[in-house]
Amino acid sequence: MKRLFSFLTMCLITAGSLFSQNNMTTKFFDGKDLAILGKAFDTPHLYGRLPAHLEGKIREQLWYLGRNSAGIALRFSSNTTAVTLKWSVLNNFSMNHMPATGIKGLDLYVNEGDGWNYAGTAKPVGKSSEAVVIKNMERRVREYLIYLPLYDGAEKIEVGVDNDSDFNPKPENLMFSREKRVIFYGTSITQGGCASRPGMAYPSIFSRLSGVETINLGFSGNGRLDLEIAKEISRADFDVLFMDCLPNCTAQIVRDSAELFIKTIREQKPTAKIVLVENPKFPYLVLDKKTFSELDEENREWKALYLKLKKSDKHIYYIPGDKILGDDSETTVDGVHYTDLGFMRAANELYKHYKKIVKN
Amino acid sequence: MKRLFSFLTMCLITAGSLFSQNNMTTKFFDGKDLAILGKAFDTPHLYGRLPAHLEGKIREQLWYLGRNSAGIALRFSSNTTAVTLKWSVLNNFSMNHMPATGIKGLDLYVNEGDGWNYAGTAKPVGKSSEAVVIKNMERRVREYLIYLPLYDGAEKIEVGVDNDSDFNPKPENLMFSREKRVIFYGTSITQGGCASRPGMAYPSIFSRLSGVETINLGFSGNGRLDLEIAKEISRADFDVLFMDCLPNCTAQIVRDSAELFIKTIREQKPTAKIVLVENPKFPYLVLDKKTFSELDEENREWKALYLKLKKSDKHIYYIPGDKILGDDSETTVDGVHYTDLGFMRAANELYKHYKKIVKN
The missing domain is CATH 3.40.50.1110 (SGNH hydrolase)
Structure with missing residues (x-):
């Protein structure tokens, strides 16, 4: 039966059946091997924004915020029919006027030659999370873009695609x-x-x-x-x-x-x-x-x-x-x-x- | 020194000095005495949406959601220079894809004859909260509108205005x-x-x-x-x-x-x-x-x-x-x-x- 999941039962359902079902046929790739966008500097943390030599030289709060992964994105292409994301964050930070999806979640965009279209959001459940972001797609090659947490620091990101799909972690055309x-x-x-x-x-x-x-x-x-x-x-x-x-x-x-x-x-x-x-x-x-x-x-x-x-x-x-x-x-x-x-x-x-x- | 408060220090500051300073000169009125909008039925809970006779007759989840105060609003007018809101909610509910401000916060609109303009948001800090929503206004009579929590049930709401201001809890013209x-x-x-x-x-x-x-x-x-x-x-x-x-x-x-x-x-x-x-x-x-x-x-x-x-x-x-x-x-x-x-x-x-x- 199709219906919008009630907010009250959504967490239980997504944490349970959907994930285990998907994991059986999913292979994962580490984000560190993917093409990366949105970084101006070499940084000590892959998903950070400020270079190592600034540590101790700038105000502490500025350094702390430089570790937030705002604006950083990963690129890949694949002919998968579903995308699962696993990720962990540094602080598991929360605020009362911004949803966790924006603070420490991920979102996925797809490009099939007609610009970047939103595909889905990986909703965080804590320091480490896993989410099926899109499924039921027809099998053909698409370009993908994953945006990283805005107010927390991504630590490790893994991208899951169909076991039998092709996966290109560094598409030649970055499209930006x-x-x-x-x-x-x-x-x-x-x-x-x-x-x-x-x-x-x-x-x-x-x-x-x-x-x-x-x-x-x-x-x-x-x-x-x-x-x-x-x-x-x-x-x-x-x-x-x-x-x-x-x-x-x-x-x-x-x-x-x-x-x-x-x-x-x-x-x-x-x-x-x-x-x-x-x-x-x-x-x-x-x-x-x-x-x-x-x-x-x-x-x-x-x-x-x-x-x-x-x-x-x-x-x-x-x-x-x-x-x-x-x-x-x-x-x-x-x-x-x-x-x-x-x-x-x-x-x-x-x-x-x-x-x-x-x-x- | 004026600056946007850092997210990291915002909670401490607003919970401390701003409130105590304001409380010294604020008088409070109970929301139950204010004009109310957005209710179609007589309900057992003032800020609920479904009538008493449906309890036990409809699905439990529907009854539960009827207690959420979505769409309900309070009206008043005053010549206050600041507005403080105190409120408590039923469930202190949270979700990872909607901010607490939307789930269980309040927001305030003002009308000075040119339509309803957003004035500020009361950010929740738990089951009970208090927030200065707007301050530094010139002293003149304005019409006000407070929207209630969308995904929690408001229990008690108090509206705080300057001690020496006029306060009309039931403006003759509802403006809707x-x-x-x-x-x-x-x-x-x-x-x-x-x-x-x-x-x-x-x-x-x-x-x-x-x-x-x-x-x-x-x-x-x-x-x-x-x-x-x-x-x-x-x-x-x-x-x-x-x-x-x-x-x-x-x-x-x-x-x-x-x-x-x-x-x-x-x-x-x-x-x-x-x-x-x-x-x-x-x-x-x-x-x-x-x-x-x-x-x-x-x-x-x-x-x-x-x-x-x-x-x-x-x-x-x-x-x-x-x-x-x-x-x-x-x-x-x-x-x-x-x-x-x-x-x-x-x-x-x-x-x-x-x-x-x-x-x-």
């Missing part, structure tokens, strides 16, 4: 351009708070819209223009850098650190496009006048810096915040952190600007 | 039409799985779009055309009934129960508009051919019933499923349950049809 790589430097929002699942963080939506590899350098509460991060970015390969860190800064931080941050990158990357993103219009600001004026001051500092730099820098751009979240007040879970609705609108708005920027 | 009341009968999706916060379940978005009171009769996994529910609906006051239960039915359930369900309501409500909603195009169905053909069979039974009834019933309508979730595959957390992105699209699509239906 590396030469035109885009880096997003920012906050908890950039890191993906509070997407329902990893693929809905806006840098990942942006990569599917643009066909370009994106790097997520969002650090929850810590996108504060640290000079060490600027130095790292200046060494990475990229074509466009979105600086969407303003919600973690004060006007004083902008005055103290923003120009040096940008110039540090500009020295090494004379023609890379650097895009300053303004604070979005957080929905509650029409009511909370105190916070409104604080953010307004930040925006004015940010814009003033842009206008100053623009005089001698023709590769610097500015995106106003007023259209990022659209016209209504419905895009966040808590007034600040985007839901999938907010992420979709933000990705579309940034992509609209991006197309103009790269045309120049 | 009761004569044109709309009932949504359905599944886990209708109940609000997996909205980020209560106000984002599609029946609640629909009520803000339309200005009409909506009743959420979504029962997770249990929208299976039970005759007892039809009898209850037939006794309720409403203008339009959306039947969005198909994802919980099989083709056999449709054949066995749908016609009697509709006729039971039609007997008591000869001119009410009854709208049959088709299965949406769940994103994974392009891959999972087995489930696709099952849902396709349900759709065909549903459509055939509509065409049969339409011959003698001029108040019956049909909404095809192909446009409900839009053109991409990004609208769900797990292939089935909508995120806020899916809910927004579904609400807009149903509202588009609704406007045509009520024009006739």
Whole structure:
């Protein structure tokens, strides 16, 4: 009998019969052997975001967040009829305004020549989990993409396909351009708070819209223009850098650190496009006048810096915040952190600007 | 120093200084004395959805879900500069694909004559919680709306406003039409799985779009055309009934129960508009051919019933499923349950049809 599983019985059922049935005919491949996307640096942990030499040199919280696997994705191709994912995470982290699927789950996209389509989500049940993500597919070769946890660190990932299927862990065509790589430097929002699942963080939506590899350098509460991060970015390969860190800064931080941050990158990357993103219009600001004026001051500092730099820098751009979240007040879970609705609108708005920027 | 609180320190900070500071100048009112919206029946539990006489008469799971407060909302007006909410829930329920804010949190909307705008979310920390939802507002009278937990039962709710503010627990103008009341009968999706916060379940978005009171009769996994529910609906006051239960039915359930369900309501409500909603195009169905053909069979039974009834019933309508979730595959957390992105699209699509239906 087909029906949507009741929420109350879903866990029991998926943990039981479906898995054991599937395991009998499934072979597994370690994620470490798959093609990997979304990393700008060599890192001590395969699914981490910051290089080893920064440990102890940057603030502890920033280092901790660098171990979250936000924006990292694995690629493979196969003619399997089902995909099972086994994975473990570092912290088994939880929050009350973001589902576990986004914090520490995985999601799977498929490409059959018509763009990337969502296939399914691997829902976490603890530090280690296993889930059948899609089944009942016709047997033919498809390209696959797995997004890793946003607010936890993936430790080990295994990809399960039909025993008798072909499996290519490193497809020749990555299907995302590396030469035109885009880096997003920012906050908890950039890191993906509070997407329902990893693929809905806006840098990942942006990569599917643009066909370009994106790097997520969002650090929850810590996108504060640290000079060490600027130095790292200046060494990475990229074509466009979105600086969407303003919600973690004060006007004083902008005055103290923003120009040096940008110039540090500009020295090494004379023609890379650097895009300053303004604070979005957080929905509650029409009511909370105190916070409104604080953010307004930040925006004015940010814009003033842009206008100053623009005089001698023709590769610097500015995106106003007023259209990022659209016209209504419905895009966040808590007034600040985007839901999938907010992420979709933000990705579309940034992509609209991006197309103009790269045309120049 | 203004910055987005880091996720790691947020709980400690909000549980500490903000609350104690606010409590010193806050007076509380019990939710039981406020105007209430979203209830079709007299119920044994104020924040429940089903009448007492159904206990023991309907399936136990259906009765349990009737105690979830999905779609219920409280109204008040005040010239307060801040709003604090204290509340307790029945089960302290959790799921791994829906945030606690949606399951058992509250959210607050404000109306200053320009429609309902989101103001803030009360994030749950357990069975009992307290949260400052909005602060730093200018002192003037505003209309307020609080949405109750979607997948847990609110037990007690208290609304805190400035000690020296005016508070009207029963505003004369409810700001939602009761004569044109709309009932949504359905599944886990209708109940609000997996909205980020209560106000984002599609029946609640629909009520803000339309200005009409909506009743959420979504029962997770249990929208299976039970005759007892039809009898209850037939006794309720409403203008339009959306039947969005198909994802919980099989083709056999449709054949066995749908016609009697509709006729039971039609007997008591000869001119009410009854709208049959088709299965949406769940994103994974392009891959999972087995489930696709099952849902396709349900759709065909549903459509055939509509065409049969339409011959003698001029108040019956049909909404095809192909446009409900839009053109991409990004609208769900797990292939089935909508995120806020899916809910927004579904609400807009149903509202588009609704406007045509009520024009006739």
